[in-house]
Amino acid sequence: MPPFDVRFVRNLEQARPRPGREAVPCNACAVRHLTVCAPLNPTELPEFSRIMTRAVFEAGTRIFDEGDPADQVFNVTSGVIKVYKLLPDGRRQVTGFLIAGDFLGLANEEDYAYSAEAVTAARLCRFPRKKLEAMLDSFPAVERQMLLVASHELAAAQEQMLLLGRKTAKEKIASFLLLFSVRYRKRGLPDNPIHLPMSRNDIGDFLGLTTETVSRTFTQLKSSQMIRLLPGGLVELNDVDHLEDIAEGR
Amino acid sequence: MPPFDVRFVRNLEQARPRPGREAVPCNACAVRHLTVCAPLNPTELPEFSRIMTRAVFEAGTRIFDEGDPADQVFNVTSGVIKVYKLLPDGRRQVTGFLIAGDFLGLANEEDYAYSAEAVTAARLCRFPRKKLEAMLDSFPAVERQMLLVASHELAAAQEQMLLLGRKTAKEKIASFLLLFSVRYRKRGLPDNPIHLPMSRNDIGDFLGLTTETVSRTFTQLKSSQMIRLLPGGLVELNDVDHLEDIAEGR
DNA sequence: CGCAAGATTGACGGAGTTCAAGCCGAGTGG
DNA sequence: CCACTCGGCTTGAACTCCGTCAATCTTGCG
Numbered sequence: 001m002p003p004f005d006v007r008f009v010r011n012l013e014q015a016r017p018r019p020g021r022e023a024v025p026c027n028a029c030a031v032r033h034l035t036v037c038a039p040l041n042p043t044e045l046p047e048f049s050r051i052m053t054r055a056v057f058e059a060g061t062r063i064f065d066e067g068d069p070a071d072q073v074f075n076v077t078s079g080v081i082k083v084y085k086l087l088p089d090g091r092r093q094v095t096g097f098l099i100a101g102d103f104l105g106l107a108n109e110e111d112y113a114y115s116a117e118a119v120t121a122a123r124l125c126r127f128p129r130k131k132l133e134a135m136l137d138s139f140p141a142v143e144r145q146m147l148l149v150a151s152h153e154l155a156a157a158q159e160q161m162l163l164l165g166r167k168t169a170k171e172k173i174a175s176f177l178l179l180f181s182v183r184y185r186k187r188g189l190p191d192n193p194i195h196l197p198m199s200r201n202d203i204g205d206f207l208g209l210t211t212e213t214v215s216r217t218f219t220q221l222k223s224s225q226m227i228r229l230l231p232g233g234l235v236e237l238n239d240v241d242h243l244e245d246i247a248e249g250r
Numbered sequence: 251m252p253p254f255d256v257r258f259v260r261n262l263e264q265a266r267p268r269p270g271r272e273a274v275p276c277n278a279c280a281v282r283h284l285t286v287c288a289p290l291n292p293t294e295l296p297e298f299s300r301i302m303t304r305a306v307f308e309a310g311t312r313i314f315d316e317g318d319p320a321d322q323v324f325n326v327t328s329g330v331i332k333v334y335k336l337l338p339d340g341r342r343q344v345t346g347f348l349i350a351g352d353f354l355g356l357a358n359e360e361d362y363a364y365s366a367e368a369v370t371a372a373r374l375c376r377f378p379r380k381k382l383e384a385m386l387d388s389f390p391a392v393e394r395q396m397l398l399v400a401s402h403e404l405a406a407a408q409e410q411m412l413l414l415g416r417k418t419a420k421e422k423i424a425s426f427l428l429l430f431s432v433r434y435r436k437r438g439l440p441d442n443p444i445h446l447p448m449s450r451n452d453i454g455d456f457l458g459l460t461t462e463t464v465s466r467t468f469t470q471l472k473s474s475q476m477i478r479l480l481p482g483g484l485v486e487l488n489d490v491d492h493l494e495d496i497a498e499g500r
Numbered sequence: 501c502g503c504a505a506g507a508t509t510g511a512c513g514g515a516g517t518t519c520a521a522g523c524c525g526a527g528t529g530g
Numbered sequence: 531c532c533a534c535t536c537g538g539c540t541t542g543a544a545c546t547c548c549g550t551c552a553a554t555c556t557t558g559c560g
Contacts, residue, residue, distance in 0.1 A: 085412045087499045093412040108401040114408060140390055143397065150400040151358040157407035158364060162335045162343040164414035165458030169548070200507060208415030210549055215508055231557090249337045419516070450539065463516055465540055481525090 024049050026125075031187060034101030035075045036149055039141035048139060051131040057118035063104070070112045071129050073105035079122025080197055084205065085114050094206035096156075097180075097198060100187055103149050105129070120197045164208045167249065172207040173217045174246040177227065177237060193228075193236040274299050281437060284351030285325045286399055289391035298389060301381040307368040313354070320362045321379050323355035329372025330447055334455065335364050344456035345407075347430075347448060350437055353399050355379070370447045414458045417499065422457040423467045424496040427477065427487060443478075443486040 026045045032038060040048050057063055057079075064072070066085060081098040095114060098104055104116055104124070136143045163175055177194065185191035196203070200211045200218075207214070221227045226243055228236040237243060276282060276295045290298050307313055307329075314322070316335060331348040345364060348354055354366055354374070386393045413425055427444065435441035446453070454464045471477045476493055478486040487493060 085408060087412070087416060089499050091416040091499065093408075093415045095408045095411050106401055106404060108398055108405065113405050136394075137390075140387075140393070143390070143393060144386075147393065147397045147400060148358055150397060150404060151356055154356060154400060154404055154407060155358065155363050157404060157411065158335060158345045161345050161407065161410055161414055162337070164411055165343045165455075166337060166341040199505095205415075211507080212509085212550085213548060216548090219508075249339050249341065449537095460517060461539080462518085462541085466516090469540075 025054065029077065031075075031077060031101035034187065036103055036142055036145045037075070039145050040139065044139065048135065048142070049125075051127055051135065053126050055124050055126050057122050057124065059118055059120050061118050063116040063118060063124070064112050066113060066115045067111050069110060070105065070107040073103070073107075073127050073129050073132060075125040075127075076100055076102045076104060077123045077125060080119040081116055081122055081124075082119050082198065082202055082206075083114050083116050092205045093208070094202055095160075096153075097202075097206065099183060100189075103146075103153075106146075106150060106153070119202065167247075169207075169209055169213050169217050170220065171247055171249055172209060173214065173221065174226075174243045176203065176207060177235060178240070178243055178247055181237060181240070192240075193230055193234040196233050196235055275304070279327065281325075281327060281351035284437065286353055286392055286395045287325065289395050290389065294389065298385065298392070301377055301385065303376050305374050305376050307372050307374065309368055309370050309372075311368050313366040313368060313374070314362050316363060316365045317361050319360060320355065320357040323353070323357075323377050323379050323382060325375040325377075326350055326352045326354060327373045327375060330369040331366055331372055331374075332369050332448065332452055332456075333364050333366050342455045343458070344452055345410075346403075347452075347456065349433060350439075353396075353403075356396075356400060356403070369452065417497075419457075419459055419463050419467045420470065421497055421499055422459065423464065423471065424476075424493045426453065426457060427485060428490070428493055428497055431487060431490070442490075443480055443484040446483050446485055 024046050026032060026037060026040075026049050027042070029035075029037070037045070037048065054077075055074075063074070063081065064070075076098045078100050081102075081104060082094050083096045083098060083104070084092050084094040086092050097119070098116075105112070107113060107129075136146075163172055167175065180194050180196065181191045184194055189195075198206075200214045203209075204211050204214045209217075218227070218229065222229055226237070226239050226246075228238060230236055274296050276287060276290075276299050277292070279285075279287070282288060287295070287298065304327075305324075313324070313331065314320075326348045328350050331352075331354060332344050333346045333348060333354070334342050334344040336342050347369070348366075355362070357363060357379075386396075413422055417425065430444050430446065431441045434444055439445075448456075450461045450464045450468075453459075454461050457464070459467075468477070468479065472479055476487070476489055476496075478488060480486055
């Protein structure tokens with residue numbers, strides 16, 4: 001088995017260096033402190049990363065589908081991934097957008113309960129689930145970290161339920177913009193203007209709205225000078241305080 | 251400090267036997283296999299349960315509020331608890347109803363990110379968070395179990411996002427009825443007719459609907475012979491297959 | 501340049517909310 | 531034992547926000 005999945009490699013150069021042959025790539029990982037690998041020290045990293053391979057997915061490619069056997073878990077190291085669930089008639093709920101540092105593939109059942117697809121070209125560290133689980137016995141700190149990560153995700157999920165169940169379209173969009181600004185800032189990425197590479201349709205499926213409503217609401221926020229839409233999927237937040245008031249329904 | 255919280259004890263008899271003095275109550279716990287205590291063997295149970303106290307909450311009493319220091323975690327052993335978040339103007343999202351076997355209080359921050367209130371009289375096992383965390387080093391299997399529980403909650407949260415963002419009122423109510431039927435069955439409780447002790451308002455706040463819409467939709471399902479509303483908050487499901495079709499939008 | 505996919509805008513309709521009025525049932529006190 | 535009351539539930543009528551359908555505009559790309 002090759003050290004990374006060539007089926008999806010857009011640019012092979014991006015995927016070097018090869019783990020287990022050259023230097024451990026984790027040493028240079030800019031987001032390690034955010035991931036489940038955070039508690040590993042320099043001596044532990046090589047052993048831990050031996051079971052890891054790296055994969056690159058082109059924009060628009062599926063990483064896995066709901067119902068697939070859940071035998072891989074991932075760390076996102078660059079790019080944007082969307083995670084979603086479908087109803088039989090095609091209605092879709094995007095349950096999250098993952099960016100560098102996020103964990104993908106947490107599952108307790110045999111199969112994934114959701115699908116994952118690359119929104120932009122993305123790089124991921126991939127772990128065979130069985131091997132990772134076996135390794136957790138030797139690295140209890142990683143297990144602790146996974147629990148922490150899961151708790152964070154759970155808190156985010158509850159916040160999203162509040163948004164989906166009780167916020168208006170305008171409040172949803174304002175919350176969405178601030179969510180991304182904060183997440184980017186935590187990772188040292190530009191937090192204003194923010195880069196939103198996903199489509200209006202994806203945003204709608206995340207917020208429980210239609211494409212049209214997302215578009216109209218962006219226009220509305222633009223008209224009231226709250227934001228500016230720049231080319232390349234960039235959105236400038238002109239009045240963060242006011243956006244926060246809107247997001248909280250104040 | 252007394253072995254259980256007398257402030258909320260409705261009937262002191264219910265709270266016996268006292269942990270650490272008399273027999274370990276966990277031995278008789280009917281839902282232990284569902285809780286974080288599941289992996290503990292009979293010799294470990296007494297040590298583990300030494301840090302535990304039991305509390306009884308009357309219907310309608312607050313267990314903790316969003317923003318309170320999160321220094322306790324709980325296992326629900328009987329009754330129904332609702333967990334919710336509020337917007338400044340009072341809009342509410344119930345993020346979950348907890349029943350026997352459910353875990354309450356998972357938090358990574360200093361403070362709870364949500365409030366919890368007893369819907370019916372409820373009994374809980376309470377653990378000081380710091381002591382529990384300290385104990386996890388000696389009981390790695392419990393930590394593993396907590397991760398499992400958190401994963402389950404996360405999967406449920408994603409399912410709920412799909413419901414909130416993309417389902418119609420009728421689909422939401424059908425999903426809600428089936429959710430409770432399945433959860434009751436897993437615990438060996440009657441799964442049809444099901445007992446729904448929470449108010450229409452609580453159900454609405456869980457499903458992202460108003461009281462009126464919940465009521466109207468119940469009436470509608472009743473008219474089409476899908477359910478029967480019995481006294482005492484009981485709901486009889488007359489055609490589970492059809493309800494499942496409705497719940498999935500088929 | 502020309503095309504296709506996505507984004508925006510408009511007009512209209514409908515599912516669900518809001519506001520308001522009755523209804524029911526459990527607890528209470530005369 | 532029964533009228534009274536109060537909170538929650540149900541029903542009705544009007545409204546509104548957002549979805550639907552459709553046309554146009556923009557943008558990235560071969």
